[in-house]
Structure formats: structure tokens, C-alpha cells
Amino acid sequence: MSLSPAPPPVNGPVGPLERGLAVLRELTRLAAYEGGATVRPGDLVRGTGLARSVVDRVVATLGELGYVALDGRDIGLAARLMELGNGYLAASGLPEALGPFAERLADRFDESVSVAVPDGDGVHFVVQATRRRTMSLAFRIGERLPAERCAPGALFAADWDGRTWAAWRARRADDPLNTAFPAVPPRRTPDAEFEARAEAAARDGWSLDDQLIEPGLVAVSVPVRDAAGRIVCAVNVVSHTSRHDALSLRAAVLGPLRAELPAMEAASTAPRDSGGAQPSGPPGAMGEDPARRAKRERGAGFLQSLARGLAVLRALGAADAATGGLSLTAVAEATGLPRATARRSLLTLVELGYAAADRGFRPLPKVLELGYAPLAALTLTDLAAPHLRELVRTVQESASLAVLDGADIRYIARVPTGRVMSVNITVGTRFPAYATSMGRVLLAGLDERARAAYLASADPRRLTRHTVTSVAELARLLKRTAADGHALVDEELEEGLRSLAVPVRDADGRVTAALNVATHAGRGTVESARRALLPALLAAASRIEADLAVAAAYRPLATGSPDATRPPRRGQRV
Numbered sequence: 001m002s003l004s005p006a007p008p009p010v011n012g013p014v015g016p017l018e019r020g021l022a023v024l025r026e027l028t029r030l031a032a033y034e035g036g037a038t039v040r041p042g043d044l045v046r047g048t049g050l051a052r053s054v055v056d057r058v059v060a061t062l063g064e065l066g067y068v069a070l071d072g073r074d075i076g077l078a079a080r081l082m083e084l085g086n087g088y089l090a091a092s093g094l095p096e097a098l099g100p101f102a103e104r105l106a107d108r109f110d111e112s113v114s115v116a117v118p119d120g121d122g123v124h125f126v127v128q129a130t131r132r133r134t135m136s137l138a139f140r141i142g143e144r145l146p147a148e149r150c151a152p153g154a155l156f157a158a159d160w161d162g163r164t165w166a167a168w169r170a171r172r173a174d175d176p177l178n179t180a181f182p183a184v185p186p187r188r189t190p191d192a193e194f195e196a197r198a199e200a201a202a203r204d205g206w207s208l209d210d211q212l213i214e215p216g217l218v219a220v221s222v223p224v225r226d227a228a229g230r231i232v233c234a235v236n237v238v239s240h241t242s243r244h245d246a247l248s249l250r251a252a253v254l255g256p257l258r259a260e261l262p263a264m265e266a267a268s269t270a271p272r273d274s275g276g277a278q279p280s281g282p283p284g285a286m287g288e289d290p291a292r293r294a295k296r297e298r299g300a301g302f303l304q305s306l307a308r309g310l311a312v313l314r315a316l317g318a319a320d321a322a323t324g325g326l327s328l329t330a331v332a333e334a335t336g337l338p339r340a341t342a343r344r345s346l347l348t349l350v351e352l353g354y355a356a357a358d359r360g361f362r363p364l365p366k367v368l369e370l371g372y373a374p375l376a377a378l379t380l381t382d383l384a385a386p387h388l389r390e391l392v393r394t395v396q397e398s399a400s401l402a403v404l405d406g407a408d409i410r411y412i413a414r415v416p417t418g419r420v421m422s423v424n425i426t427v428g429t430r431f432p433a434y435a436t437s438m439g440r441v442l443l444a445g446l447d448e449r450a451r452a453a454y455l456a457s458a459d460p461r462r463l464t465r466h467t468v469t470s471v472a473e474l475a476r477l478l479k480r481t482a483a484d485g486h487a488l489v490d491e492e493l494e495e496g497l498r499s500l501a502v503p504v505r506d507a508d509g510r511v512t513a514a515l516n517v518a519t520h521a522g523r524g525t526v527e528s529a530r531r532a533l534l535p536a537l538l539a540a541a542s543r544i545e546a547d548l549a550v551a552a553a554y555r556p557l558a559t560g561s562p563d564a565t566r567p568p569r570r571g572q573r574v
Helices: 015-034 041-048 052-065 079-092 094-109 151-157 162-174 194-204 246-269 290-298 304-318 328-335 339-351 365-369 380-395 437-444 448-457 471-484 526-551
Strands: 068-071 074-077 112-119 122-129 144-146 207-210 217-225 231-240 355-357 361-363 398-405 408-415 430-432 487-490 497-505 511-520
Touching: 015 041, 015 052, 015 074, 015 304, 015 339, 041 052, 052 068, 052 304, 079 094, 079 304, 079 361, 079 365, 079 526, 094 112, 094 122, 094 231, 094 246, 112 151, 112 365, 122 151, 122 365, 151 194, 151 207, 151 217, 151 231, 194 207, 207 246, 217 246, 231 246, 304 328, 304 339, 304 361, 328 339, 339 355, 339 361, 380 398, 380 408, 380 511, 380 526, 398 437, 408 437, 437 448, 437 471, 437 487, 437 497, 437 511, 448 471, 471 487, 487 526, 497 526, 511 526
Parallel strands: none
Antiparallel strands: 068 074, 112 122, 112 231, 122 144, 207 217, 217 231, 355 361, 398 408, 398 511, 408 430, 487 497, 497 511
């Protein structure tokens, strides 16, 4: 995921937008190289060349917008930032249009299939249908590869103009081993054959990657074109030399890929279904400018121009690349900004390469450089961790996240409290679902058929003198839990242990995990515990759900353990 070279500075009133984007790019670069580690303000000062005072104001504004996570002096990318990249993916229509094709082809070939788009002299992957093997062959959505190191790049180079070729040659001269691209290992020798491979790809209508990305990986790619014959994207089949060499992979997949091209081209150029992912965040309402209200509430440190520019970028997610972009009027209405203000932000985004202006304004793949690839690696555990820490700080009790695993719950995240007497449970611990608050929330979240199947085979055993062992009573409690939206279990798992749990739901409303707070039964009555803990629990669950909806919009999300994933949302399988 190399970041494109920064264009010349933009002068004028939208300067804060340019500086904010520069900070986000640097955070992304550091996250890619440091494995997602947080950074300090000084790192951003050195990486961007901005003054410390400017960095501090930019970071404070991004924190208010929910795009960076602040923990003392530590700064990290926040999951909500993915809504910008989700906006590009939604506007492109490619995950919705080609995701089903990628899944079917992956099933047919029993190989990983991806969809890539051009971005200057680089390539972004925007759709993934992977085969789960010990040796996994997949890239994160949003990762940027050098064009010369992958099969789609040779295809895209056929449409390059002189300016793009010049940029590619300059970049290759400065970095011949591709050390600026953390998604690929550095080359031992520079690539001297890319131009010839690009000519061959233009002539043949397909491209071959014979271990260009890294040793052992081979791929075949074909272009998907629009009605005017321009390459929109490339569909890529990836294998390993333990299964295929480059020529045998071409023989196995090229014919079927070409046979699917007419249908894929028709799907990729059809108007986008309005049921796809839509940009999230607070839209404008009745001419109200949210950034102006935020400036009034948060004071002089809040960069209103940055907030407005990012709101404009987010609004572009409602564009339809197949039929044209959004008009200036539509952007102004969506953001609540005056037309002149929206226009300044749009022109800046176009100049910086984040948007295009042809029949209208639409986002470009460069938007994916704003944190998308590092954040695409987050699991449910990662998403929940900061909210668990905040919950523990609020209630001063231990908090945990668990998933249903057969008849048990399994802890996937936990933050203990600093009390002298606390509940000692570790990640990976399993307990019988029937005797725990999280288990009852998860069982209550099952559909009627699955819940009935659980109860039919349940054999509740007495763990304490308070444990519910009647299947009929357990069924009644699960029904009540579903109606109440929470479960409180008092000393049923262990004497003296009381816990309160709420569900964590995905964007489709399915219960995907449970969040709880555990405390000692001697600290008050059941009702006092409910009054003290439930509001904070519900608020934390809501924040996790918001991050989950953004992070899982275009990819399946792992829970945090290697064997547990939830399927992606309907119509968005990647």
C-alpha cells in the first residue's frame, strides 16, 4: 500500500483539508509499516513537515470526527475512517456487481479470485473471494501494489498516458526495489520488462503474473471494460506454485474467465442498486452545516474547513460511477453546505486526486489510501478493544466480549479492572452458555429454530445453588432476555459472581457477540447493579456496532480467533 506522491500545496481557505489528508496518509503509512501501532504527534510532524501546532489541531479535529483514536499522546486510525473508503467502493459499484462473480469463479477454480482497479501507476484490490488454506493467498481490500508487480498492472498500463508513464519511470528510478510498498516484499533486482509485458497484455487481452509479487505466487488477469472500451477493472485468479505453475494456471482459468467477461462487463456498467452500502455519518439537514455547529460547540481548535471537506468526500459515496457522479447541487444538499463552500472542497479533492469531475463528481481509488488497508485487517476483537477499555474506565468493573461456540461461550476480548478483588478470566476461556449472562444473550439472539434445537439437547447442570437447571425455566428466561435486550445472571456460574450482558449486533441486526460487565454480588442489589451498569453497557455496545457496520460493509470480519468468521452482508460478498 504505497501512498501516491503528494501534489503541490493547495492555497486558500481549504488548506486545512489538504493538511488533514496529509496527516491521514502519514498515519496510514506508519500503520502499514508498524503493524497498526499508534504513533505520537512528533512522528506526524516529521512525516508531514507540518508545524506541531498544525498537527495538534488536525489530530484534535480528526478525533472529534471519530477518524482517529486518541489515547493520551498516542494516535491511531479509527474504524470509522473506513466510511470514506466504503464511499468509494459504493460509488464504484464493483463489490456489488462483481462480488458474486468472484465467489462463483473462486468456487469453480478452487482458487482465490480478486478484482483490482487502477490508481495512477499503482493497483488497488477492491474485491476478494478467498479460499481458506494453510497458505493463504489474499490481499487486504484497499492495499496498493506497484503496477509492475502484479498481473492487473500490465493490463492497466495499456491505458496509461505519457504523464502516468513518466510518473512510473520516476518512481521506479527513486525506488527500484519497491521498498515503499509494504504489501509486497522488496524486489532483489529492478523490473526491466514491465513495458514489454504491458504491450503483450494490450495485444493478448490477458496478463500473467509469474511470481512477480513474491516467490511461489502466480496469477492470471483479464480486463473488464466499459461501453467505450476503457478498462474499468481487472479480474484476477491467484494460485500457488504448489498447485499450478503460471502456464498451467492460464490453461485452467483463462477460457472460463473470458467466457464470463460479457456478463461481468454488463454488471459492472449497470446503474448501481440503491440498496448497496451508503455513506454513513451525520448528513446535512434542512440547510444546516454540521461543521459550523461543531465549530461553535468545540471552539477555535476545531478545523471547520477540514470537517467540511471530509463531509464532502463522504457524500461522494452516493455517486454512481456507471451513470455519472453527483452534481454540485446534490453535494451541497447532502452536506448542508453552501454551494460555494462545497465547490471549494470538491475542487481541492479533484486537485489532490481523491475525486474526478466529468459528468459529475465521484470519488477515486486514492480514497482507499486513507487508512483502509490497515483497518481492513481489524477483527471484531480489535474493534471492541477501545470500547471495552472506555467501559471499564466508566464503570470500574471488568468487561468482556464473547461469541457462541457450540453450547458454550468463548471469550474473545477482555479488559480487567484494577480493583483488589476482581474476576479472573482470560481470553479463550469457555463456559456453558446456559449459566452465563453472555450465553443467554447469545442464545436469545438465535432464530426460533436454532434456539429450539439448543433447548432440545440442553442438559443444564447445577454449578451453584442458584443455577437454573430446568429447561422450561431456561426457555422462559431466554424469551425474556430477547424482549428485554439484556440478561443479568446472579451467582449461577460461581458463588459471588454477578454479570450483566447486552447483545452486539451486526448491520443486519443479527446478534454476533455479547458484551458484559462482571462484578461481585456483594457490591449491591441486583437492581442497583442493573441501574448502575446497563446504560454504560448499552452505550458501549452501540459504539461497537457502529464500528462493526463500517468495518464489515465490504468484507467478512473475523472475531479474532483464526477459525471463526461471519459471512459478509448480502450483496457485498468480497
